[in-house]
Amino acid sequence: MIAQQESRYGCNLVREYQNRLFRAHRLLYNEPQGDKCLHYRRSKAPIGFFRCSDHSTLEVGMSGVLEGVKVVEVGHVVAIPAAASMMGDCGADVVKVEPLTGDQSRTFRGSEINPGFYLHNRSKRAIAVNLKEEAGKKIVHQMVENADVFLTNYRLEALAKLGIDYETLAQINPRLIYGIVTAYGTTGPDKDMPGYDFAAGWARSGIQYMLTVPGYPPPTSRPGIIDRVSSMQIFGGIAAALFHRERTGEGQKVEFNLYHTGVWMVGADIMDALMGVPLRITDPSKSDNPFYDTYQTKDGRWLQLTAGDRYAAASDPTGRAFWTKFTKALDRPDLAEDPRFGTTADRQAHRSELKPILEEEFRKRTYAEWETRLRENDLMYGPILSPLDVIEDPQALANDFFAEIEQPGVGKMRLINQPIRFVQDPGRVRSTVPALGEHTDQVLAELGYSPEEIRELREKNVVR
Incomplete structure (x- = not known):
């Protein structure tokens, strides 16, 4: 394999790999760059490969923190494709392997244009291979020989049948980082059950239960929420495995499952259950804390109050400073002296009386007026925005939440940038x-x- 690469790229990859380890060690431990240090430059070799260089200086401004990492993605729908795109944004050479009919999510919306597919599949190349044919398996095995990472969310049984399970691919490339996402984990009675994030991550984890309003049916999830949270876990887990391999030379199987991700997301409630603390069920008719509730303003807009009263006990034991600021924002000095609401404990004890007072006050002014008053008094809140509001929010635009591309067959379109920002080597939509x-x-x-x-x-x- 090494000899084949040498003939293709005209460079000794054994020496190259040793040099890359040396460079990583120097950067990790902040060792000085002496005249005899080995330096690198970007090569004109195909994306994802490096050439040795006799350049005497290190060229900065690499195109991403994962430049040089080769990723093979055999995934579909959201979790794995989204993670692979994040890696591609960061400079990795990602090749998406699809069946001849394509990733099923290409047409989830009943047409050739599925907005979610564009979010999860930029910054990568794509090939279509029939893995049921031996010649198709051979192609993927050849790709894996030189790959750093293999990502999949196919079911365990399918992976074994197609010859792309971990045991098979680790034989081909022992240094491979193999990331797999399942619905419920790779062991246990339900390891072979199929499941999208609606079932595995939303329903079974306890999230749906905890968000159910008494007397109403359980609320449904928005598409792909747990999948996209999982994609960030996958990104971090694979990056950690690559770091470990850079130090040890060892490959790694890294497992993720949607059920566990959901449990992690609702961890505060799961910890209550583990420690025998009564569960705090959501019930809008019974305020648990008026300062963490939602309020409608005069112009029909809504805001989420997150003014930390009882959570500021260390710096404001009785909550006096907080309550003074809050009543000033309300323009209700009488409330500041009301004995029912004198301390944090008092306000909690009389929250059923306080909540309707606050609701009435918030209905007296427009959202813009409340925004000014809350900011002037350094009180925490958040506007409740629709997606149409978010894509034009000045704060989102200032922080580069979106990118614009010219997509063939679609024209100009905007995509969401990934939420991880590397300041010195920023990720970006690359293709x-x-x-x-x-x-x-x-x-x-x-x-x-x-x-x-x-x-x-x-x-x-x-x-x-």
């Missing part, structure tokens, strides 16, 4: 969302297939 099989010929050529061999594979329905 548009690929069409099904758009890079099949390119990737196969990089693996050494001739145009005739590629044409034959296509005729045999192995690739598209």
